[in-house]
Amino acid sequence: MPLAHLDGCELPAAADMHVHLREGEMMELVTPLIKQGGVNTVYVMPNLIPPITTVQHALDYQQRLQSLAPDVTFLMSLYLHPNITPETIVEAKKRGITGVKSYPHGVTTHSDAGVVSYEAFYPVFSAMEQEDLVLNLHGEMPPSAGEDITVLSAEEAFLPTLLDLHRRFPKLRIILEHCTTAAAIRAVESCGPNVAATITAHHLFMTVDDWAGDPHCFCKPVAKNPSDRRALLRAAIGGNPKFFFGTDSAPHPAQSKRGDKVAAGVFTQPHAVSYVFDALEMGIQMGVITAEDVTLKKLEDYLCNFGRAFHRLEDKSGDRIVLNKPRAPVVSLLTSKSGSIEVVPFRRGKMTWDVRWK
């Protein structure tokens, strides 16, 4: 067991800076699982149907989430959309909204209302810079951007847009969400301290081979090459405050994963922190990182500290979790109360580190 030295270790509750909690019965199923995953703070994505483009909608959604998980801090976001004006941003700041998420048009789940051109939003970005709201970027060029854009090249092709936005709005805090390539890691490193990135647990595990033929491993952005996975594993425990934890946990009903068209999303909420431990053990076994690289401090920085620091949060809860070596496998299926929704967690049937609340 490569991380034997961490068996029984304690950490503050983690902050998961990218979650999809959905609505209705799916929301009721997955929201209470946040804490099971070792997390007490989540940054909530706004891609509902319709997308969250008003402050009131975000706050109403927050209230629904809060009632399902009263001890969790829900950081709320708006969906970048023509409805959003500089005035919206001022109001959002006043009422405690954390950021604005941009989906390029048509690249992932519920991105039909997404951005076609960023230029129209420069006044909004300017307001966000002034109000100190965060811009969360889904960093993929849409297929319409050129005949050579594919799911494999879309992230790298987006990086000039990231650099351009950073140059135009140097004080705007930007997070490149769920980055999946060595090129993205390098691009984020090359920017000033206002640009950061989330790294998911599942992208620490996977390459293209994992989602080729496995619908439960298919998500956007797709997992790329072994060289990219190596860069992500090293960045996650590299001690650079620009890289922090965000699961992009994206539950879909099991039948949407097993149909003629496979919904994009990997569901990791119930074992958010555990999967990171599992992935790092795999990285050690592959020789990408060493057991000595994985110190408790590095893990705490990636899982708990760097995300909160970027968002200027303090965790006053004192919540702590204890991690123990794997005791049980991930369940195959989670079922909603009425039984009408089933969802398949990542790495079903595989052993995973054990998280307990202290």
Next chain:
Amino acid sequence: MPLAHLDGCELPAAADMHVHLREGEMMELVTPLIKQGGVNTVYVMPNLIPPITTVQHALDYQQRLQSLAPDVTFLMSLYLHPNITPETIVEAKKRGITGVKSYPHGVTTHSDAGVVSYEAFYPVFSAMEQEDLVLNLHGEMPPSAGEDITVLSAEEAFLPTLLDLHRRFPKLRIILEHCTTAAAIRAVESCGPNVAATITAHHLFMTVDDWAGDPHCFCKPVAKNPSDRRALLRAAIGGNPKFFFGTDSAPHPAQSKRGDKVAAGVFTQPHAVSYVFDALEMGIQMGVITAEDVTLKKLEDYLCNFGRAFHRLEDKSGDRIVLNKPRAPVVSLLTSKSGSIEVVPFRRGKMTWDVRWK
């Protein structure tokens, strides 16, 4: 309609130099569809369970196929396996077997019995060279060959093996099956005339974007990048006798495509020739080739002549087909007689060129 000039054109019946016809009810369902696809000659893959490693097994299988489609010429192959000895090759030649198919271990459907190292088979290849049997290569390095081998890199990583086998056995006729990359096209071009390649209809259509999220487009080798697709489209109508038609039609029960693990294979038999017309029209619309490039002569060479020439066959049947512009969409599902097997054809619901027998 980019190929309007070919509406109503006539061709000899096509030769499909790579088909999977399965066994049992699936075989009974798909074998009669060969002619519907515009084909009267097929090269049959030996990856049954157990694999075809004796001449008698191949001939028994041929008889079963022949009874389902009496007018079709079935070229039979053995599965490269420790059971195959130089004596098997001599016997195979005597009894009319055409070639031997090599599956690297673990790369695709029913490849568990596949090759780990080619060196052990050098005496067999030597016998094949003498007996003039064809070696059909599934050209992918297995994942075990190195940490950077993925479904995307496996074909290119295999090309040195192809070149090495060609250098060692220069008189051995080798077909790199279902090639999917520009690199493979270049490698085959660089070899002597004894090395050729099949190009499927579906790889003329697809890139990685098509199988990301669509189980019915997932096959091995996977479709790659737009630059690879461009190379395939150009090679198919490039007039080089090294490149000819082989569909790799690979039917799987629909439930194997819609499960937690997706079987690899695209089912194209019922519209084998039509899909090529559809793909070339797409290539013209994308500006990769021009309508003028697609002459009846070039199509006949790729679909009918080059494959037969490489296999030293003559089509004495006089069978001819007529191609007309699309009249109807591809059906969504084909069902076996008892109803127990369903199979989903490629491009279900899409319009496709119409093939009639003259």
